[in-house]
Amino acid sequence: MNLKAHAYGSIAFIERNFALIKRYLGWELVFLTYNVVNALAIGLIGARMGKEMVLYLIVGAMVWGFLSILFHEISESIAWERWEGTIEYTFMAPINRVTHLLGNCLHAVTYGVIRSSLILIIVVFFFGISIKGANLTALFIILVVSGLSFVGLGLMAAVLPLLSTEKGAYATHIFEAVLLLISGVYYEIEVLPIWIRPLSYISPATYTLRAMRAALLDGAGLGELLPTILLLLGVGMVLIPLGMIVFGKAEFYAKKKGKLKRSG
Amino acid sequence: MKEPIKCVGLKKTFVKKDKVVALNNVSFTIEKNEVFGIVGPNGSGKSTLIRILSTLLIPDEGSASVFGHDVVREYSKVRPLINRVSVDAAFFKGISAWENLRYAARLYGLGGKEAKQRTLDILSQLGFSEKRFYEPLEDLSRGMQQKVAIARAFFTSPMLLLLDEPTTGLDPRSKMEVQNFIRKSMSSNGLTILLTTHDMNEAEVLCHRVAIIIKGRFVTVGKPNELLEKYKKPNLEQVFLEVTGKDWKEIEYES
Ligand SMILES: Nc1ncnc2c1ncn2[C@@H]1O[C@H](COP(=O)(O)OP(=O)(O)OP(=O)(O)O)[C@@H](O)[C@H]1O
Ligand SMILES: [Mg+2]
Numbered sequence: 001m002n003l004k005a006h007a008y009g010s011i012a013f014i015e016r017n018f019a020l021i022k023r024y025l026g027w028e029l030v031f032l033t034y035n036v037v038n039a040l041a042i043g044l045i046g047a048r049m050g051k052e053m054v055l056y057l058i059v060g061a062m063v064w065g066f067l068s069i070l071f072h073e074i075s076e077s078i079a080w081e082r083w084e085g086t087i088e089y090t091f092m093a094p095i096n097r098v099t100h101l102l103g104n105c106l107h108a109v110t111y112g113v114i115r116s117s118l119i120l121i122i123v124v125f126f127f128g129i130s131i132k133g134a135n136l137t138a139l140f141i142i143l144v145v146s147g148l149s150f151v152g153l154g155l156m157a158a159v160l161p162l163l164s165t166e167k168g169a170y171a172t173h174i175f176e177a178v179l180l181l182i183s184g185v186y187y188e189i190e191v192l193p194i195w196i197r198p199l200s201y202i203s204p205a206t207y208t209l210r211a212m213r214a215a216l217l218d219g220a221g222l223g224e225l226l227p228t229i230l231l232l233l234g235v236g237m238v239l240i241p242l243g244m245i246v247f248g249k250a251e252f253y254a255k256k257k258g259k260l261k262r263s264g
Numbered sequence: 265m266k267e268p269i270k271c272v273g274l275k276k277t278f279v280k281k282d283k284v285v286a287l288n289n290v291s292f293t294i295e296k297n298e299v300f301g302i303v304g305p306n307g308s309g310k311s312t313l314i315r316i317l318s319t320l321l322i323p324d325e326g327s328a329s330v331f332g333h334d335v336v337r338e339y340s341k342v343r344p345l346i347n348r349v350s351v352d353a354a355f356f357k358g359i360s361a362w363e364n365l366r367y368a369a370r371l372y373g374l375g376g377k378e379a380k381q382r383t384l385d386i387l388s389q390l391g392f393s394e395k396r397f398y399e400p401l402e403d404l405s406r407g408m409q410q411k412v413a414i415a416r417a418f419f420t421s422p423m424l425l426l427l428d429e430p431t432t433g434l435d436p437r438s439k440m441e442v443q444n445f446i447r448k449s450m451s452s453n454g455l456t457i458l459l460t461t462h463d464m465n466e467a468e469v470l471c472h473r474v475a476i477i478i479k480g481r482f483v484t485v486g487k488p489n490e491l492l493e494k495y496k497k498p499n500l501e502q503v504f505l506e507v508t509g510k511d512w513k514e515i516e517y518e519s
Contacts, residue, residue, distance in 0.1 A: 095371045
């Protein structure tokens with residue numbers, strides 16, 4: 001199967017997901033408002049400590065928002081189909097599972113980048129902070145590249161709703177909560193108890209946050225950030241295929257046990 | 265070209281609280297252009313069989329092939345050749361029929377324009393007005409949703425259609441429209457159909473051969489008139505009542 005066929009097939013999922021967003025636009029506004037207010041509230045915690053602290057916290061809110069969106073979009077794309085019962089139709093269609101999942105991931109990343117950028121713009125405007133010294137290109141590149149590793153994790157999380165609609169959602173939330181704790185979203189990981197820290201080092205979010213703060217606060221150049229970018233890229237290259245394999249195994253198991261059916 | 269459907273010794277057991285034997289040694293073959301009906305009480309294994317043929321369920325024992333391709337090992341060769349209608353019209357209910365079908369079309373590599381034209385053509389034959397095509401599906405009645413599901417199955421031009429109770433829950437007129445549409449497609453496209461139904465009259469008029477399934481086993485198979493003769497009954501409904509009234513634990517096969 002060539003790249004062009006993948007790309008063409010992926011459109012199905014992107015188009016469908018945006019049709020669903022359009023249909024439930026009210027909820028979009030609610031979530032966006034919630035995300036913005038949340039980022040503002042967190043930024044305000046640092047207001048007395050100066051601009052640096054505000055930006056530091058806002059990067060946390062932004063990356064956290066991005067990661068949550070990717071996770072939810074990917075596992076939701078499976079959970080929703082199970083709920084509606086369309087999953088059987090999607091699964092029996094002559095489309096490669098890789099194309100199917102890539103389509104959903106591509107949608108999630110596009111959507112996540114748009115939402116996160118919107119939040120950054122609104123928040124910077126609200127605080128009246130100048131980000132002239134920031135390296136926005138680097139910020140954007142890191143966001144997209146980190147998306148690859150988050151997508152890989154998201155694919156593994158999507159296995160859970162495939163096997164059980166309800167319990168799947170529990171597990172996805174717990175997994176996310178652990179990432180929030182270990183990755184230094186609003187603090188340096190050095191404040192964590194020593195026994196948790198090894199987990200911090202294996203979370204791709206830790207490196208994303210560090211690099212984004214360097215780009216936004218210190219205007220770090222692409223050259224300087226290259227090692228992190230390559231690292232995130234590498235992790236994504238490992239996690240995405242791994243996620244696909246795990247998903248494939250889960251699909252086989254579901255077909256063996258009759259788990260794809262919504263009722264019964 | 266190989267047989268549209270060939271099943272040999274299919275078995276499927278589900279384990280929830282208890283073990284449920286859904287299919288118990290099912291073997292049959294369908295010829296090209298044939299409409300093969302399966303009737304049986306609730307829970308007798310009809311949908312399970314259709315799911316196996318749709319590459320959605322893996323049998324425990326035995327094998328099933330579609331046009332010579334094994335449904336487990338060669339599922340990617342089977343999928344482009346088939347499509348399916350299930351009892352519940354499974355759709356993204358919040359978006360329109362068109363948005364749902366455009367999604368389905370892309371999965372089958374069909375262009376937007378072509379897909380739209382084919383669908384509207386099918387839907388008009390089913391007595392579905394184009395106006396409703398762009399409304400959210402949740403605003404359509406069950407019968408209308410079922411018609412959209414039928415369009416979704418037919419517009420990809422499959423070689424084999426798996427119709428799982430396509431007319432259950434439709435009013436008499438809609439039912440007739442759907443049956444007429446199936447009959448018309450049979451004669452024009454050289455299509456093969458596997459159909460399950462609870463409507464014995466439908467089985468009698470639409471199907472070339474009918475199998476009665478009980479507790480996961482085909483207990484009798486034949487042309488409708490052969491079955492009437494064999495059981496000396498005036499219609500299939502009487503045959504069904506006769507056959508399903510027996511205690512099939514006691515009786516082995518009736519060939
Ligand atoms: N995915 C599943 N998990 C567990 N049990 C299942 C599953 N699918 C079917 N069964 C069980 O297998 C048996 C056969 O079910 P099936 O849906 O094939 O029957 P059916 O003939 O289609 O019935 P109906 O006429 O009501 O549609 C039933 O006892 C059912 O509860
Ligand atoms: Mg059924």
